[in-house]
Amino acid sequence: MKELVLASHNAGKLRELQALLGNSIKIRSISEFSSVEPEETGLTFIENAILKARHASQISGLPALADDSGLTVDYLQGAPGIHSARYSASGGDAGNNRKLLEALQGVPEAQRGAQFVCVLALLQHANDPLPIICEGHWQGRILLAPQGMNGFGYDPLFYVAEQRCSSAELSNELKNQLSHRAQAMQRLKQQLAL
Ligand SMILES: O=P(O)(O)OP(=O)(O)OP(=O)(O)OC[C@H]1O[C@@H](n2cnc3c(O)ncnc32)[C@H](O)[C@@H]1O
Numbered sequence: 001m002k003e004l005v006l007a008s009h010n011a012g013k014l015r016e017l018q019a020l021l022g023n024s025i026k027i028r029s030i031s032e033f034s035s036v037e038p039e040e041t042g043l044t045f046i047e048n049a050i051l052k053a054r055h056a057s058q059i060s061g062l063p064a065l066a067d068d069s070g071l072t073v074d075y076l077q078g079a080p081g082i083h084s085a086r087y088s089a090s091g092g093d094a095g096n097n098r099k100l101l102e103a104l105q106g107v108p109e110a111q112r113g114a115q116f117v118c119v120l121a122l123l124q125h126a127n128d129p130l131p132i133i134c135e136g137h138w139q140g141r142i143l144l145a146p147q148g149m150n151g152f153g154y155d156p157l158f159y160v161a162e163q164r165c166s167s168a169e170l171s172n173e174l175k176n177q178l179s180h181r182a183q184a185m186q187r188l189k190q191q192l193a194l
């Protein structure tokens with residue numbers, strides 16, 4: 001595999017995925033080919049990752065890598081989960097974070113456990129019957145108020161105990177060593193012998 005298309009329209013994810021993949025494969029952005037985002041109709045991260053990779057491979061003719069990820073909060077029985085990107089009505093990061101804080105209003109620290117989850121799906125071609133699927137999990141808890149400016153999405157609310165800060169206060173390099181996405185990518189690289 002010499003080049004692949006990254007099937008994501010999320011600029012934060014693209015930045016991280018490109019840094020994590022390195023230079024051994026030429027990475028093309030899906031935006032070169034289309035701005036249409038497939039509907040994420042799956043009931044699991046895995047289904048949605050496959051669906052996005054298949055769509056990207058169909059329109060580009062290239063092998064495709066997709067990332068379906070999200071935040072699962074213990075107190076909310078795993079919500080927002082696969083709906084993380086569309087949690088609030090606006091669907092933007094600020095609205096999603098506000099809604100999460102409201103949902104956890106009054107909930108004590110000990111009950112604010114959460115995980116970031118990332119599933120990567122790699123399809124060699126649009127009809128690939130055996131996609132490579134790798135996942136990563138990152139344990140944390142939800143802060144009482146946003147902290148930090150780095151990263152994207154729910155990072156300002158995700159407290160990383162070992163670093164004593166939110167994931168939006170980590171450098172890009174450190175987040176890329178610890179995150180759910182980093183762990184999933186490490187497994188994918190092992191499978192591809194990269
Ligand atoms: O589907 P694509 O085009 O890749 O982009 P998206 O933003 O819609 O991505 P998802 O459907 O996978 O939804 C992921 C959600 O989880 C959030 N998320 C995922 N990884 C994150 C991270 O490392 N830090 C903060 N938030 C993250 C992200 O902000 C979205 O709200």
Ligand SMILES: [Mg+2]
Nearest residue numbers: 037040068085
């Ligand atoms: Mg999405």
